[in-house]
Amino acid sequence: MSKRKPYQREMNNDWWLKNAFYSKYMIREGSSILITVYSLILAWGVFRLSQGEEAFNAWLSALQHPISIIFHLLVLLIALYHTITWFSLAPKAVDLYIKGKPLDAKFIVAGHYISFIIVTIFCLVLIML
Amino acid sequence: MSAQTMPTQQAVSDKVIEVEILRYRPEQDEKPFPQLFEVPYSPDMSILEALQYIKDHLDSTVSFRWSCRMAICGSCGLMVNNVPKLGCKAFLRDYYPQKIKLEALANFPIERDLVVDMGDFIKKLEEIKPYIIPATDDKCLSEGTYKQTPEQMEKYKQYSMCINCGLCYAACPQYGLDSKFTGPAALALLARYNRDSRDAGSAERMKIVNQEEGVWSCTFVGYCSVVCPKGVDPAAAIQLLKVESSKDYLIGMFKPD
Amino acid sequence: MNAQQTTTNQLPEKKYIRSHEPIFWGLFGAGGMLTAFLTPVMVLVTGLLIPLGLIDAEHLSYEKLHQFVSSWYGAPIVLVLVALPLWHTLHRIFHSLHDLGIKRGRDWQQVICYGFAFAVSVFVFTLLLQMLSL
Ligand code: SF4
Ligand code: FES
Numbered sequence: 276m277s278k279r280k281p282y283q284r285e286m287n288n289d290w291w292l293k294n295a296f297y298s299k300y301m302i303r304e305g306s307s308i309l310i311t312v313y314s315l316i317l318a319w320g321v322f323r324l325s326q327g328e329e330a331f332n333a334w335l336s337a338l339q340h341p342i343s344i345i346f347h348l349l350v351l352l353i354a355l356y357h358t359i360t361w362f363s364l365a366p367k368a369v370d371l372y373i374k375g376k377p378l379d380a381k382f383i384v385a386g387h388y389i390s391f392i393i394v395t396i397f398c399l400v401l402i403m404l
Numbered sequence: 405m406s407a408q409t410m411p412t413q414q415a416v417s418d419k420v421i422e423v424e425i426l427r428y429r430p431e432q433d434e435k436p437f438p439q440l441f442e443v444p445y446s447p448d449m450s451i452l453e454a455l456q457y458i459k460d461h462l463d464s465t466v467s468f469r470w471s472c473r474m475a476i477c478g479s480c481g482l483m484v485n486n487v488p489k490l491g492c493k494a495f496l497r498d499y500y501p502q503k504i505k506l507e508a509l510a511n512f513p514i515e516r517d518l519v520v521d522m523g524d525f526i527k528k529l530e531e532i533k534p535y536i537i538p539a540t541d542d543k544c545l546s547e548g549t550y551k552q553t554p555e556q557m558e559k560y561k562q563y564s565m566c567i568n569c570g571l572c573y574a575a576c577p578q579y580g581l582d583s584k585f586t587g588p589a590a591l592a593l594l595a596r597y598n599r600d601s602r603d604a605g606s607a608e609r610m611k612i613v614n615q616e617e618g619v620w621s622c623t624f625v626g627y628c629s630v631v632c633p634k635g636v637d638p639a640a641a642i643q644l645l646k647v648e649s650s651k652d653y654l655i656g657m658f659k660p661d
Numbered sequence: 662m663n664a665q666q667t668t669t670n671q672l673p674e675k676k677y678i679r680s681h682e683p684i685f686w687g688l689f690g691a692g693g694m695l696t697a698f699l700t701p702v703m704v705l706v707t708g709l710l711i712p713l714g715l716i717d718a719e720h721l722s723y724e725k726l727h728q729f730v731s732s733w734y735g736a737p738i739v740l741v742l743v744a745l746p747l748w749h750t751l752h753r754i755f756h757s758l759h760d761l762g763i764k765r766g767r768d769w770q771q772v773i774c775y776g777f778a779f780a781v782s783v784f785v786f787t788l789l790l791q792m793l794s795l
Contacts, residue, residue: 278430278431279430279515280430280431281430281513281514281515281521282428282430282435282436282513282514283513283514284436284510284513284514286511286577286580286581286762288761288762290577290580291577291760293486294486294487296625296627296630297577297625297627300625300626300627301757301760304623304753304754304756304757304760305757307749307750307751307753307754307757308750308754310696310700310746310749310750311746311747311750311751311754313700313704313708313746314743314744314746314747314750314781315781316708317703317707317742317743318743318744318781318784318785320707321730321739321743321785321788321789322784322788324723324726324727324730324788324792325788325791325792327723328723328724331723331726331727332723335711335712335718335721338707338708338711338712339712339713343708343712344708344709344712344713346708347704347707347708347709347712348708348709350700350704350708351701351704351705351708351709354696354700354701354704355701357693357696357697357700358696358697358698358700358701361693361694361696361697362697364624364626364639364643366640367626367629367637367639367640367643367644368640368643368644368647370644370647372555372558372559375553375554375555375558376558377558377562387697390698391697391698394698394699394702395701395702398699398702398703398706399702399705399706402706402716402720402721403716403720577760581759581760581762611677611679612677614677614679614680615677615678615679615680616678616680616682618680620680620682620686623756623760646683646686649683650683650686650687653679653681653683653684654683656679
């Protein structure tokens with residue numbers, strides 16, 4: 276008779292707290308919560324814009340509330356975290372070969388950061404025009 | 405021979421490292437329990453060697469798998485302080501003087517002590533048709549071999565380096581949450597054949613890829629590629645297969661089969 | 662020959678079910694790309710520089726913005742900037758629920774998550790359509 280009795284370990288719902296790599300993954304996924312709220316604030320801004328100047332200005336001044344400032348500071352940090360994780364994984368989705376050798380991941384990541392800086396500066400200049 | 409090894413053994417024996425092993429003996433234990441051992445420390449000693457020391461000198465009932473001792477057979481995978489590692493490729497010096505906690509590879513059922521039941525993993529490797537499927541209008545054997553340029557080989561070479569150690573499955577929370585997921589190594593192996601210029605089986609294998617339990621259970625945690633001892637980068641294989649699957653989806657929309 | 666046939670018949674023909682994930686993954690990827698490149702600067706401008714007066718609020722005045730939003734080129738840009746990130750974030754939230762072991766009602770979770778992104782997209786789309794002046 277077989278003495279086999281394989282033991283299946285349970286995976287608890289807090290598995291992502293047990294390993295720093297998993298925790299970072301969850302922060303990355305969790306960034307979407309704050310970014311969702313930010314998108315809703317913008318959607319609300321479009322709504323206020325459609326209601327006229329007074330409504331829109333009320334939306335603008337609501338953004339000056341200290342809670343709003345702190346919130347947006349947090350969103351900025353978490354959005355930057357998303358950017359960093361997104362760029363660091365980007366090479367895995369690239370299937371480019373130069374002279375029969377896979378393109379070095381360093382170049383792909385660097386390319387993303389350079390574009391990011393250009394896009395950011397471009398947007399800042401654009402808004403000032 | 406023994407005269408040569410004796411002095412070195414004595415020189416290091418004053419330093420010890422604690423090794424805790426999660427034991428499980430199916431014929432007598434209901435669930436696994438930790439057991440502590442003290443092993444003489446030496447910086448060039450691998451975890452596999454520490455296990456062999458324990459088996460030879462402290463407790464002969466401890467079970468673990470190994471064969472090549474040189475990171476090529478893929479049988480000595482285990483959790484070292486909760487990180488999937490090859491026992492023969494992880495060294496005591498990277499943990500000393502801290503205690504080392506050893507446990508059977510995560511996400512697999514424990515067969516005994518550090519030995520896991522890899523049946524599901526092997527089944528998944530078989531399921532993805534891991535062999536070259538030639539085109540039907542195949543040339544005759546007498547016409548010679550299929551030629552491949554170095555560039556064509558480069559397309560899949562990395563994905564063919566897998567030693568089937570299962571570390572990536574132990575690192576994958578999606579496999580742990582739902583073992584229906586085909587998983588990193590099997591998908592990397594699938595990519596290895598789909599990307600081979602001599603293979604014509606892509607359409608068959610894409611059916612596996614396109615399923616929910618194909619690439620679409622993956623949320624790109626990316627830990628599989630970090631723990632892989634052979635630089636296979638299964639996360640990249642899966643990511644590229646997702647792109648392929650999306651193309652396949654679009655084509656399928658316009659000309660359903 | 663016969664014996665061979667029985668062996669092949671014994672292997673059950675596996676049924677493969679195609680996932681519809683590519684649609685959502687495509688939107689997720691596009692939204693994630695946009696979020697990675699543009700959300701930081703957007704938050705910086707709308708949430709910090711303008712409210713703190715570091716950039717003159719004139720640059721985001723009602724007049725200027727309304728004119729932009731009601732133009733044929735401004736409307737789609739605003740729609741994409743506001744709505745596309747939601748297809749990214751709600752996709753992640755949907756999968757995170759699975760990661761957290763919330764297994765019940767996966768179908769409903771899916772409807773609610775993507776339905777939410779869809780509803781907000783339609784909401785913004787309708788507003789933009791109203792404001793559009795060609
Ligand atoms: S892909 Fe890497 S980690 Fe996974 S089984 Fe193969 S060699 Fe091991
Ligand atoms: S013993 Fe062969 S890989 Fe470690």
